Amino acid sequence: MNLNQATIKIKNLRLRTYIGINDDEIKNKQDVVVNVTIHYDAGRATDSDSVDDALNYKTVTKSIIALVEDNRFSLLEKLTAEVLNIAAEHHWVTFAEVEVDKPHALRFSDSVSLTLSCQK
Template sequence: MNLDLAKIRIKNLRLRTYIGINDDEIRNQQDVVINIVIHYDAKRATDTDNMDDALNYKTITKAIIRLVEDNRFSLLEKLTADVLDIAAEHPWVTYAEAEVDKPHALRFADSVSLSLSCTKGD
């Protein structure tokens, strides 16, 4: 039994980007809220207490911030898929999930969200 399976959660990363297909969405940035879950085997990190043996969530977060702030997206699906690609990029990652909320996208709803996940084989 492996007791070192880690689950990293990046919660409520609030960013602004251009997302949507309506004229006002194309002209004006909107808020998005991103949540990420990443699973990886942290055995080396728990044994050594060395940063080089751990998955660096700060590096992952900075890459997601660059992606979101430096691009334009028509669809929530594309934005979420691109965020998931970054979350799952490291070879140690065995599972990743990305959820992107678009607050106030619908008049009577707090937000609309889309989530995607992937499992990587051995």
Template sequence: MARLEPGMARIRIKDLRLRTYIGINDDEIKNKQDVLINITVLYPAADAVNENDIEHALNYRTITKAVIRHVEENRFALLERLTQEVLAVVMEFKQVRYAEVEIDKPHALRFAESVSITLSEHR
């Protein structure tokens, strides 16, 4: 995870549970499954802190809505592809300096709670 520099804010969107088509088996192709998404974003927040105005902040609700729309309206064969596409959606917001996305696929393995993939990007 990127180091938090002075003037930067870290936003964490935790345990966003969505349903999508994810996988390569017949039942996965036919039926939506739960995925659990965690997103960490760093952005320069000095103006938001000083002005106390949403116009100067990174709106995490807008990011979340974009992620929900993308995940629920598409199909994914691989968890890696889903994770990369969610990361790309987050990075579309120009204020974002660093983002990390972890997506869990619950019960993907017989004796495991979940399997997850984490990807990150910075500018």
């Protein structure tokens, strides 16, 4: 049994980006909320207590922030897929899941969200 399967969760990362196809959405940045779950074998990190043996969630988060804030997206699907690519890119990752919420996208709704995942 592998007791070192780690789950990293980046919760409620609040960012602003251009997302959507309507004129107002193209002209104005909107809030998005990103949640990321990453699974990896943390055996090396739990044995060594060395940052070099751990998946660096700060580096992952900085890459996500740069992607979201520096780009434009027509579809929530494309934005979510691009964030998932970052979450899953390290070779230690065995599973990644990303949910992106677009608050106030629909009248009478808190948000609309899309979730994508991949297993390696």
